[in-house]
Amino acid sequence: MESYIGSVVSIHCGDVLGTYQGVVLQIDGGQQTLTLSEPFCNGMKGKVSTVTINAADIKDLKIIRNKEEAKVMPKVNHIHKPTKSSDIKPTVHRPPSANDTVVEVKSEPPKPQSHQLTAQGHQGSSRGWVSPRKMDQARSSPRRPTGRKEDCFSPPVASFANDEFDFEKNLALFDKQAVFAAIEGHSPMNTQKTSKIDNKYRCDENVIPSKPAVFRQILTAGGGDDAEGAYLTDAGLLVPSVSHELRSRLMKSAADCGLSCERQVEAVGRSAAEMILQLLGGNHRLTPQNAHQRPRVTVLCGPHMQGAQALNCARHLAMHTVQVTAFVPSQLSTLASPESQSELSLLRMTKTNIVTNPNDLPSSGVEMVVSGLDGHDCDNSHEPWAAAVVEWYATIKASALAIDPPTGPGGSSLGVPKWGLSIALPLHGAHTTCSQMYLCDLSLPTGVFSAASVKYTSPFGHKFVIPLHKKE
DSSP states (O other): OGGGTTOEEEEEOHHHHOEEEEEEEEEETTTTEEEEEEEEETTEEOSSSEEEEETTSBSEEEEEEOHHHHHSOOOOSSOOOOSSTTSSOOOOOOOOOTTSOOOOOOOOOOOOOOOOBOSSSBOOOBOSOOOHHHHHHHHHSOOOOOHHHHHHHOSOGGGTTTOOOOHHHHHHTOOHHHHHHHHTTOSHHHHHHHHHHHTOOOTTSOOSOOOOOOOOOOEETTOOOSTTTEEEOTTOOEEEOBOHHHHHHHHHHHHHTTOOHHHHHHHHHHHHHHHHHHHTTGGGTSSGGGGGGOOEEEEEEOSSHHHHHHHHHHHHHHHTTOEEEEEOOTTHHHHSOHHHHHHHHHHHTTTOEEESSGGGSOSSOOOEEEEEOOOSSOOOTTSHHHHHHHHHHHHSOOEEEEESOOOSTTOBTTBSOSEEEEESSOBTTGGGGOSEEEEEOOOOOHHHHHHTTEEOOOOOTTOSEEEEEEOO
């Protein structure tokens, strides 16, 4: 064992104690200890001159240099790291054979491992025996010069281990104004980068040159595109307002061309129903998992065309699993138009709750009210049932949608509804009848507008109902 004193060894003591490297100073077979001088622990130079390691704590032991090589080894304050893994052959763990010379270790009952510090430093761990044959192989293995690595890793650890980086001092050296000036494009290099970015386009951006956009695509013979009667779409298109007489001529001309009143009622009712379904929550509300709390809508109908459109809307809503309650005045069977009679018959087939007495209207749980009470050619405000319906509406807290409300004196019977749905083209003063105005597309042929001296290009784009905003 005396032959190993002075050798440079690396001892692995497990994950808790770590790895120690140093020169073997003493081997005590009686105490089962090994003492290292000038020790390194986990790559850092120890603060003590010697460290004593128990044999029971040693997991692996490697001889880096023998006694002769250690004498000429320069003193450095860093761990010796081999250039390649081939420089030091790892120790193969196997039982000792008859040809191996084994270091004698007294067979004493193993003491409980205690990670304590001795007077000389940390206690580590070691094996109980080391094969000299492995030591000879480590001595005879060729070693390559490690000059460049020595130059890189040779600075003493103590020279920089305790130095702290001064962030405030280095931050003061940062010239923010010069950097910001370069970002803003004052330097020629940054100007070139900016020009390259300008040439990039989004995936939905038109890169082919086209004609300038025309935002006034609808022209009427009587004007209507002035500051008092013009509206704007979300795309910026200008939609002029028209008089009730002009729009009546458009509807009559469309009916003469084959777009009958029944088809017009169907288009308005379906557009209103689609708009209401979206306002009620759309696919987030009308799902099979939400069948226990379906939306509740009350539809108010009058004995005129607007009433027929409201009945058609009620049928579409009922077929989309909305809980609909429809109010129909009792004189509808005698005074209503044929379109209203037909829509009422279809609505009865959906098993919708139809009431004729205002007292039977629901008193709570109504989420939206669809109003078709008011017509352009008849005034029902003096009727007792109309006054009772208005009184009922004042007691519930629900938003209202008025289908094609009149713009004359009095406007809608429900006051100022939250939404208003105009047809084809908005009427003069339509923005005064509701808080938010929408326009419904009937897909009238261009020839119908031309017959009424209206130059028309559809402003609806990919939708059938679009919002309108008053032009300021």
